[in-house]
Amino acid sequence: MASAPSKLYADDVSLVVVLLDTNPFFWSSSSLSFSQFLSHVLAFLNAILTLNQLNQVVVIATGYNSCDYVFDSSSDLNRSFENGRMPVMCSSLLQKLEEFLIKDEQLSKEEPEGKIKSSLFSGSLSMALCYIQRVFRSGALHPHPRILCLQGSPDGPEQYVAIMNAIFSAQRSSVPIDSCYLGSQNSAFLQQASYITGGVHHKPQNLDGLFQYLMTIFATDLHSRSFIHLPKPVGVDFRASCFCHKNTIDMGYICSVCLSIFCKHHKKCSTCGSVFGQAQSEAASASDKKRKTPET
Amino acid sequence: MNNGAGRRINGAAEEDDDEDDVNGDLDAWERTYTDERSWESLQEDESGMLRPIDNQALYHSQYRRRLRSLSSTAARIQKGLIRYLYIVIDLSRAASEMDFRPSRIAVIAKHVETFIREFFYQNPLSQVGIVTIKDGVAHCLTDIGGSPESHINALMKKLECSGDSSLQNALDLVDGYLNQIPSYGHREVLILYSALSTCDPGDIMDTIQKCRKSKIRCSVIGLAAEMFICKHLCQETGGTYSVALDESHFKELILEHAPPPPAIAEFAVANLIKMGFPQRAAEGSISICSCHKEAKVGAGYTCPRCKAHACELPTECCVCGLTLVSSPHLARSYHHLFPIAPFDEVTSSHLNNPNCKLQRNCFGCQQSLLDPGNKPGPAVVCPKCKRYFCLDCDIYIHESLHNCPGCDSLRHS
Numbered sequence: 001m002a003s004a005p006s007k008l009y010a011d012d013v014s015l016v017v018v019l020l021d022t023n024p025f026f027w028s029s030s031s032l033s034f035s036q037f038l039s040h041v042l043a044f045l046n047a048i049l050t051l052n053q054l055n056q057v058v059v060i061a062t063g064y065n066s067c068d069y070v071f072d073s074s075s076d077l078n079r080s081f082e083n084g085r086m087p088v089m090c091s092s093l094l095q096k097l098e099e100f101l102i103k104d105e106q107l108s109k110e111e112p113e114g115k116i117k118s119s120l121f122s123g124s125l126s127m128a129l130c131y132i133q134r135v136f137r138s139g140a141l142h143p144h145p146r147i148l149c150l151q152g153s154p155d156g157p158e159q160y161v162a163i164m165n166a167i168f169s170a171q172r173s174s175v176p177i178d179s180c181y182l183g184s185q186n187s188a189f190l191q192q193a194s195y196i197t198g199g200v201h202h203k204p205q206n207l208d209g210l211f212q213y214l215m216t217i218f219a220t221d222l223h224s225r226s227f228i229h230l231p232k233p234v235g236v237d238f239r240a241s242c243f244c245h246k247n248t249i250d251m252g253y254i255c256s257v258c259l260s261i262f263c264k265h266h267k268k269c270s271t272c273g274s275v276f277g278q279a280q281s282e283a284a285s286a287s288d289k290k291r292k293t294p295e296t
Numbered sequence: 297m298n299n300g301a302g303r304r305i306n307g308a309a310e311e312d313d314d315e316d317d318v319n320g321d322l323d324a325w326e327r328t329y330t331d332e333r334s335w336e337s338l339q340e341d342e343s344g345m346l347r348p349i350d351n352q353a354l355y356h357s358q359y360r361r362r363l364r365s366l367s368s369t370a371a372r373i374q375k376g377l378i379r380y381l382y383i384v385i386d387l388s389r390a391a392s393e394m395d396f397r398p399s400r401i402a403v404i405a406k407h408v409e410t411f412i413r414e415f416f417y418q419n420p421l422s423q424v425g426i427v428t429i430k431d432g433v434a435h436c437l438t439d440i441g442g443s444p445e446s447h448i449n450a451l452m453k454k455l456e457c458s459g460d461s462s463l464q465n466a467l468d469l470v471d472g473y474l475n476q477i478p479s480y481g482h483r484e485v486l487i488l489y490s491a492l493s494t495c496d497p498g499d500i501m502d503t504i505q506k507c508r509k510s511k512i513r514c515s516v517i518g519l520a521a522e523m524f525i526c527k528h529l530c531q532e533t534g535g536t537y538s539v540a541l542d543e544s545h546f547k548e549l550i551l552e553h554a555p556p557p558p559a560i561a562e563f564a565v566a567n568l569i570k571m572g573f574p575q576r577a578a579e580g581s582i583s584i585c586s587c588h589k590e591a592k593v594g595a596g597y598t599c600p601r602c603k604a605h606a607c608e609l610p611t612e613c614c615v616c617g618l619t620l621v622s623s624p625h626l627a628r629s630y631h632h633l634f635p636i637a638p639f640d641e642v643t644s645s646h647l648n649n650p651n652c653k654l655q656r657n658c659f660g661c662q663q664s665l666l667d668p669g670n671k672p673g674p675a676v677v678c679p680k681c682k683r684y685f686c687l688d689c690d691i692y693i694h695e696s697l698h699n700c701p702g703c704d705s706l707r708h709s
Binding site: 064065066067068069072107120122123124126127129130131133134137159160161162164165166167168169172173192196236237238239240249250251252253254255256257258259261262265266269274275276277 | 374377378421480481564565566567568569570571572573574575576600601618622623624626627628629630631633634658659660661662663688689692693696697698699700701704705706707
């Protein structure tokens with residue numbers, strides 16, 4: 001695309017990367033059906049594209065076994081400018097989404113009961129950030145990117161470190177992460193993500209009116225957010241959980257080698273094997289440390 | 297063509313008169329040819345045509361060399377995450393030299409400010425102090441502490457240079473201070489040395505041995521030329537010595553000290569540190585803030601042990617001394633504990649193999665991996681998930697993101 005004059009790239013041009021949760025374990029038990037959810041989301045995405053001719057939308061599906069791009073409004077296949085008509089995006093998005101869901105289901109393996117059925121949120125968040133970095137590299141004239149997470153699955157504690165890495169990287173690049181939680185509990189990861197990066201977090205009370213929530217809260221571009229009243233972050237809990245009992249604590253003990261959190265005094269760190277109170281040897285540090293991730 | 301005519305015709309009047317006098321009868325544009333020799337970096341391809349200089353590939357190969365040198369040993373190197381670093385700034389006569397524009401001390405001050413911010417961003421639990429050497433005497437400019445603003449403000453006020461530089465006095469002072477810190481902390485000194493000599497009251501070799509016994513890791517960045525004593529100091533204490541060639545190189549060298557260095561395990565005793573995780577103060581509550589000594593409404597945190605008010609985290613509670621942090625501060629360092637493996641380059645034999653099904657787009661950003669001529673371009677592959685990434689994503693993933701999108705997008709990897 002030829003470089004547009006700067007007058008066209010006004011402050012309110014946005015690139016919205018939408019992370020769509022397609023976890024079948026969540027949608028099978030949700031009060032809103034997946035098809036109704038899609039109709040809300042498609043109307044919302046079309047609305048974003050009408051708000052400004054230069055707006056772009058990218059959709060990444062967050063599955064249970066994999067993640068993939070399903071729609072990019074700036075790709076040549078999706079732009080049809082004949083007769084000045086609006087590009088029809090529904091068919092290509094739905095088709096790609098269906099292919100993704102079939103592939104995702106085929107990757108399923110037998111899993112033990114009782115595990116938390118979370119989606120691969122950290123994977124799609126990392127992909128979104130890589131895409132946004134590509135947009136930043138494309139030159140001085142680019143839309144202002146933000147990420148919108150439509151998640152309903154519960155938080156997977158094994159993804160904590162990866163999600164925090166992604167959040168800090170987004171904070172560094174000034175990319176806000178908005179989140180709309182569709183499940184029944186609360187998602188601490190989404191609340192922290194939106195709080196740290198300066199995005200908006202909301203949990204709609206009535207899922208039948210999802211389109212209304214999306215339009216009034218999440219459709220505003222970054223420049224206009226200073227004039228609009230958006231839901232404030234309430235009660236984001238930054239207390240940590242101890243590694244031994246997973247309880248939330250407000251005072252604890254930190255291992256100085258690996259920063260693991262404990263609620264009581266121990267003689268040895270269970271994560272890195274350091275013995276407290278005496279200098280450890282090199283051998284202890286090279287022992288097999290599994291990617292055991294803490295939970296908050 | 298004499299100097300005056302050359303300048304008029306070419307309009308190359310940017311250089312000062314001083315520089316013209318120094319460099320004889322060369323114009324500014326001629327000087328760039330003699331200094332830079334840009335023709336030497338041109339390459340020819342098989343048919344003798346000039347190949348465009350591939351800056352991106354050069355940048356990427358430099359980055360990969362750096363990554364390989366950093367992770368040359370086993371993948372999991374223990375790093376010192378709780379660091380107590382003293383920055384020693386040489387304010388002797390040599391620091392006011394103008395070979396760095398506008399002067400060495402101005403460049404040093406600017407980049408020390410960037411470094412301090414980057415240091416606290418990457419090591420939220422660590423503390424920094426600043427020591428200056430002026431007129432042969434070392435002074436402590438700021439005490440060791442965790443607030444970047446106080447260090448930067450103090451530094452910017454005191455930038456006058458005079459007198460000689462004394463390495464031994466600085467090391468003695470720092471050694472005295474670092475002996476008071478807790479045993480689980482890693483002790484480090486970063487010396488920014490502009491002078492070419494050191495005027496010491498005693499035997500500096502004894503001081504170096506004393507630092508070595510106190511387990512202080514000393515690193516030096518020189519701005520003038522390589523000195524034996526600095527090299528010896530760094531070798532004895534396990535630090536790194538480098539000399540800056542120009543301003544951008546200096547910035548690169550100083551920012552290399554921001555991420556935690558590999559820790560020598562015997563240096564710091566493992567210990568359990570008691571820390572508090574304060575909650576935000578309730579909306580509308582009024583309390584007297586202990587750092588500003590005035591009443592504040594609502595904002596801030598409450599120490600869980602003594603209920604005193606603190607304005608920002610991380611900090612130490614002014615009343616009871618408990619270290620107050622929030623869980624994201626600890627999480628900022630977790631990527632050092634779980635690093636991702638460097639990606640492998642996709643070899644040209646692999647690319648040209650017709651049996652191998654190539655991925656056409658970078659998995660992270662969906663950019664096409666094919667050349668304009670539809671031939672496979674440079675790419676890297678993750679050794680675990682076997683996904684292909686473009687060179688820019690490779691740099692972003694390893695420098696900033698610390699997650700592999702391919703590995704995180706596969707449940708059974």
